[in-house]
Amino acid sequence: MPVFEAFRLALQTIRAQKLKSGFSLLGVFIGVASLIAAWSIVNGVNRYMTEKFAQTLYGVNTFQLRRRPMFAANVPDSVWRAWRRRPRIKFSDAEAVTAALTMPVVTAWQSDDNGSVFYGGKEARDIQLVAASERYFEIKNLRIAIGRPFTAQENRSGVPVAVLGDAVAKRLFVDRTPLERSVRIGGIGYRVIGVVEKQGSVLGFPLDRFVVVPAFAPAQSLVNPPGVVDALLVKARSEVEMREAMEVAEGVMRSRRHLRPNQDNNFVLDTSEGVQRFWAGISRILVVVLPGVVIVSLVIGGIVIMNIMLMSVAERTREIGLRKSLGARRRDVLRQFLAESAALATVGAAFGIVAGIGLTLLINAVSPLPASVSPASVVLGVIMGAGVGVIAGVYPASRAARLDPIAALRQE
Amino acid sequence: MTAPPLQAFRTGDTPLPDIVILTHKLTRAYDMGGEVVRALQGVSLQIKKNEYVAVMGPSGSGKSTLMNLIGCLDTPTSGEYWLNAQKVSDLDDDALARIRNKEIGFVFQTFNLLPRATALHNVELPLIYAGHGARERRAQAVHALERVGLADRMQHRPNELSGGQRQRVAIARALVNEPSILLADEPTGNLDSTTSGEIMQVFAALHGQGQTIVMVTHEHDIAAHAARVVTLRDGLIATDQRQAA
Numbered sequence: 075m076p077v078f079e080a081f082r083l084a085l086q087t088i089r090a091q092k093l094k095s096g097f098s099l100l101g102v103f104i105g106v107a108s109l110i111a112a113w114s115i116v117n118g119v120n121r122y123m124t125e126k127f128a129q130t131l132y133g134v135n136t137f138q139l140r141r142r143p144m145f146a147a148n149v150p151d152s153v154w155r156a157w158r159r160r161p162r163i164k165f166s167d168a169e170a171v172t173a174a175l176t177m178p179v180v181t182a183w184q185s186d187d188n189g190s191v192f193y194g195g196k197e198a199r200d201i202q203l204v205a206a207s208e209r210y211f212e213i214k215n216l217r218i219a220i221g222r223p224f225t226a227q228e229n230r231s232g233v234p235v236a237v238l239g240d241a242v243a244k245r246l247f248v249d250r251t252p253l254e255r256s257v258r259i260g261g262i263g264y265r266v267i268g269v270v271e272k273q274g275s276v277l278g279f280p281l282d283r284f285v286v287v288p289a290f291a292p293a294q295s296l297v298n299p300p301g302v303v304d305a306l307l308v309k310a311r312s313e314v315e316m317r318e319a320m321e322v323a324e325g326v327m328r329s330r331r332h333l334r335p336n337q338d339n340n341f342v343l344d345t346s347e348g349v350q351r352f353w354a355g356i357s358r359i360l361v362v363v364l365p366g367v368v369i370v371s372l373v374i375g376g377i378v379i380m381n382i383m384l385m386s387v388a389e390r391t392r393e394i395g396l397r398k399s400l401g402a403r404r405r406d407v408l409r410q411f412l413a414e415s416a417a418l419a420t421v422g423a424a425f426g427i428v429a430g431i432g433l434t435l436l437i438n439a440v441s442p443l444p445a446s447v448s449p450a451s452v453v454l455g456v457i458m459g460a461g462v463g464v465i466a467g468v469y470p471a472s473r474a475a476r477l478d479p480i481a482a483l484r485q486e
Numbered sequence: 487m488t489a490p491p492l493q494a495f496r497t498g499d500t501p502l503p504d505i506v507i508l509t510h511k512l513t514r515a516y517d518m519g520g521e522v523v524r525a526l527q528g529v530s531l532q533i534k535k536n537e538y539v540a541v542m543g544p545s546g547s548g549k550s551t552l553m554n555l556i557g558c559l560d561t562p563t564s565g566e567y568w569l570n571a572q573k574v575s576d577l578d579d580d581a582l583a584r585i586r587n588k589e590i591g592f593v594f595q596t597f598n599l600l601p602r603a604t605a606l607h608n609v610e611l612p613l614i615y616a617g618h619g620a621r622e623r624r625a626q627a628v629h630a631l632e633r634v635g636l637a638d639r640m641q642h643r644p645n646e647l648s649g650g651q652r653q654r655v656a657i658a659r660a661l662v663n664e665p666s667i668l669l670a671d672e673p674t675g676n677l678d679s680t681t682s683g684e685i686m687q688v689f690a691a692l693h694g695q696g697q698t699i700v701m702v703t704h705e706h707d708i709a710a711h712a713a714r715v716v717t718l719r720d721g722l723i724a725t726d727q728r729q730a731a
Contacts, residue, residue, distance in 0.1 A: 397611070399592050401583050404583075406583075406615060483594070
């Protein structure tokens with residue numbers, strides 16, 4: 075019997091037994107749907123991380139001179155301890171590096187820690203307190219919604235002024251204008267001169283819970299010891315110029331630290347590649363865990379299909395006997411039942427794909443996870459579905475194929 | 487009148503060309519839980535082209551076993567079976583399936599139609615396994631249904647047909663591959679006497695067109711339609727008689 079005939083027959087049988095088929099599809103359906111949804115989440119987050127998140131945190135063509143990387147996954151304790159022993163980046167380091175950069179770059183200092191901001195009787199807790207120089211806004215692409223950023227002069231002289239993140243402004247001032255009001259940070263009043271546009275969130279982390287004050291403002295003492303900065307941010311015009319600037323910065327830092335050629339850097343020049351590596355570390359874990367769920371449901375789906383097929387073989391013993399008496403060879407019967415179980419599983423997989431895509435859209439709509447369907451997952455879903463069907467069908471089909479036609483025909 | 491021996495067959499011989507069925511010292515023993523049951527104990531039988539033979543005998547006489555062997559559904563324990571000058575007693579499973587498909591048309595007591603398929607599709611089944619294309623299958627199936635007088639019932643499902651019509655669909659299915667023998671196992675067992683008469687008329691007509699027919703029955707008035715009656719008892723041929731049609 076040609077394969078085409080086998081599949082036509084299989085689909086007829088499935089149509090004729092909708093309820094039973096529906097149940098037997100369930101396992102594969104769930105397996106494929108979860109495969110697609112899970113893959114979509116990883117895929118979407120991946121794209122988000124590489125396209126948006128990294129750039130939000132670092133800025134385009136920007137590197138940071140830091141004591142240690144901002145993001146790191148699976149770092150052994152010994153490495154952490156070594157990082158903590160490294161000398162900190164000093165104001166003088168940042169100034170020397172900035173002075174050595176001859177190409178057109180934008181630089182800014184940045185130090186930050188978490189703390190509270192008060193206004194009147196209200197407190198905004200767990201706010202990122204950023205002490206930065208004036209071009210920080212430009213590098214981070216933070217647009218001012220109302221008011222203005224602070225100036226180089228204000229930065230240098232450490233005037234107590236503050237630019238609020240959107241969430242902080244909303245929390246402390248609700249609907250009133252925060253401009254020219256005084257918020258208290260570390261017991262000192264800061265005049266609010268601007269509010270940054272709403273940034274939204276990445277992966278559910280809010281990006282609007284911050285306050286930026288001048289690097290030389292009194293709050294510097296809250297976030298770092300005197301004369302120490304967390305990071306020097308350098309934004310170049312292109313990636314090539316960024317690489318050049320990184321080389322210059324590395325040379326300056328090595329000579330300032332008197333490192334011999336055989337000694338490693340005791341500082342890092344961190345770029346968005348760092349955060350991408352960090353994410354790659356996390357997504358590897360997801361890639362290991364998620365297939366587990368998928369495989370479990372596909373195995374269950376396979377077992378269900380095998381059972382249904384065994385039932386089907388038992389119920390249709392007489393039909394098998396008849397077909398054999400009419401000239402069906404073992405391989406014809408085998409093919410018929412394999413086609414049936416493969417078709418069952420593929421139909422299940424098809425519904426699973428639709429559901430998986432639906433689930434992805436739902437996740438996109440209601441959760442912060444930026445899920446996006448990967449075409450590869452759809453292809454894999456179909457292949458896995460059909461594969462499960464064929465594998466689950468082998469045993470029932472071979473039992474059917476081996477039936478003795480005389481005994482099979484005699485069965486009531 | 488006892489049928490004369492057609493050919494003195496010895497092991498190693500080849501049957502004459504007009505012999506469709508030749509069994510030589512055919513035996514079949516079953517192992518039933520340690521106890522060996524000898525269902526056939528050496529049946530030698532020759533059936534010529536266009537014979538109409540009824541096989542009779544009480545239950546346990548071995549007529550079903552003989553039927554299964556002639557129908558290539560089973561292989562003998564010993565002895566030879568030649569079908570159309572081809573020795574089939576030592577063919578493997580797939581080769582037997584092919585013989586069943588090409589040479590034998592089965593008609594069962596319980597019709598054995600696929601309940602969800604139309605009459606036409608039921609008749610097409612053997613052609614699917616023969617590997618014929620869809621258009622050819624359809625034409626041949628239509629022709630077979632016309633031969634049994636069911637041209638107007640082709641799109642009906644078995645549950646929309648009467649018992650006699652169902653059996654005629656089964657006969658059409660048996661004929662569609664133009665087999666060497668039509669093998670009927672109690673073809674009227676599930677039918678009333680009027681309908682049985684109709685089916686016997688169909689058989690007579692087919693016989694008249696040159697079809698070789700072997701029919702197992704335990705009803706004497708049905709066996710009376712055949713030109714030759716072979717009676718089995720205890721796994722051996724008891725009588726073999728020709729009768730006037």
